[in-house]
Amino acid sequence: MKKLNVILMLSMSVLLLFGCSSDTEEEMTEEEVVEVATLQETFGEYFDVGVALSTKTYETYDISLYQEFGTIVCENEMKWENIQNQEGVFTFDSADKIAEFARENGFEMRGHTLVWHSQTPTWVCTVPADATVDEAIEIVLERVETQFVALNERYGDVIFAWDVANEVISDSSDPNEIYRQDSIYYQMCGSDDAKFEYFISEVFKMVESINPDVICYYNDYNLEWNQVKRDKTITFIENVEAYGAEVDGIGLQSHNDISMTKETYASAISDFEESGLFTELSVTELDISVYTSDSQTEMVVLDEATAQTQAEVYADLFELFREKSDFVANVTFWGISDLSSWKDNYPVVGRNDHPLLFDDNGKAKLAYDAIMNFE
Numbered sequence: 404m405k406k407l408n409v410i411l412m413l414s415m416s417v418l419l420l421f422g423c424s425s426d427t428e429e430e431m432t433e434e435e436v437v438e439v440a441t442l443q444e445t446f447g448e449y450f451d452v453g454v455a456l457s458t459k460t461y462e463t464y465d466i467s468l469y470q471e472f473g474t475i476v477c478e479n480e481m482k483w484e485n486i487q488n489q490e491g492v493f494t495f496d497s498a499d500k501i502a503e504f505a506r507e508n509g510f511e512m513r514g515h516t517l518v519w520h521s522q523t524p525t526w527v528c529t530v531p532a533d534a535t536v537d538e539a540i541e542i543v544l545e546r547v548e549t550q551f552v553a554l555n556e557r558y559g560d561v562i563f564a565w566d567v568a569n570e571v572i573s574d575s576s577d578p579n580e581i582y583r584q585d586s587i588y589y590q591m592c593g594s595d596d597a598k599f600e601y602f603i604s605e606v607f608k609m610v611e612s613i614n615p616d617v618i619c620y621y622n623d624y625n626l627e628w629n630q631v632k633r634d635k636t637i638t639f640i641e642n643v644e645a646y647g648a649e650v651d652g653i654g655l656q657s658h659n660d661i662s663m664t665k666e667t668y669a670s671a672i673s674d675f676e677e678s679g680l681f682t683e684l685s686v687t688e689l690d691i692s693v694y695t696s697d698s699q700t701e702m703v704v705l706d707e708a709t710a711q712t713q714a715e716v717y718a719d720l721f722e723l724f725r726e727k728s729d730f731v732a733n734v735t736f737w738g739i740s741d742l743s744s745w746k747d748n749y750p751v752v753g754r755n756d757h758p759l760l761f762d763d764n765g766k767a768k769l770a771y772d773a774i775m776n777f778e
């Protein structure tokens with residue numbers, strides 16, 4: 404998984420050979436090798452560093468930029484709507500391109516994502532009107548299995564971890580509303596917490612039985628700072644595991660902004676570590692927006708001061724990830740560069756953001772230098 408960026412610099416130098424008469428000058432070529440450590444090389448002893456790529460972004464830059472990273476995840480290409488939008492009709496073309504890129508260049512991949520309420524066609528949870536909830540669960544479980552078998556057959560060689568379930572926890576501040584109410588999966592389970600937990604536990608068991616080597620993750624957003632959501636997540640995993648399933652990893656998406664602090668993030672890591680429920684944690688979709696308000700429409704220019712603030716947040720987080728490296732397994736950025744980030748259209752359409760380590764030209768920003776320069 405380790406990549407080595409070697410810059411060969413050939414320098415011509417004229418050496419005057421001592422002991423020779425002045426008319427026996429000899430010209431020699433000296434080869435100077437300068438090794439520049441990549442992100443993966445620098446942090447590999449602590450955790451792997453990954454990047455989300457799409458068919459739009461995987462060929463934009465010179466390969467050396469991609470080789471900064473050790474692992475890849477598809478931004479959209481392995482989501483249900485792109486693999487099996489219509490029941491039984493599989494389209495692998497886009498995911499194939501990224502997987503081939505991964506194989507050719509020696510990257511391992513995270514699989515993203517299996518059970519998710521979004522970017523999933525409605526047929527997945529549509530069952531006959533007279534089906535009971537228990538029957539509906541069995542029908543949908545079979546469909547989820549078909550989907551996973553297809554993905555695993557095609558990409559199992561290159562995928563080391565799967566986001567088996569994504570974003571099932573409700574954002575409500577009501578601690579008793581554990582699950583996202585508008586999820587097609589939750590509704591298919593009769594909006595019944597216990598049945599939904601059973602359903603999810605069966606999905607985790609199925610993935611484990613088909614590919615025992617894959618690391619099975621639960622993945623969600625805002626867990627870094629939202630204590631109520633974190634507590635619900637822990638309850639959810641306890642209940643799922645009570646049905647005999649094993650959830651190996653917790654994925655913190657980490658779509659954060661420049662107000663994030665090391666202390667805030669640290670308590671999230673501690674909560675999940677102390678719960679004893681997971682063998683590892685991954686930062687799965689990291690980006691640090693330069694906006695701290697979801698409603699701000701005025702554009703932020705990445706001037707020196709803003710870039711510096713962002714760099715400090717990144718540096719603090721990476722210091723924390725290194726300190727917690729016994730538990731933190733992978734840190735993945737949600738995009739290769741600021742040229743193409745989903746943050747340019749979320750939460751405000753057309754609001755240019757600058758959330759990643761590399762600028763539009765693939766040039767390292769201050770944030771890159773800040774995380775790389777540590778004692």
Ligand code: GLA
Binds near residue numbers: 515624656745
């Ligand atoms: C969530 C999903 C990702 C992606 C981002 C936005 O975090 O898990 O797959 O869709 O939203 O790009």
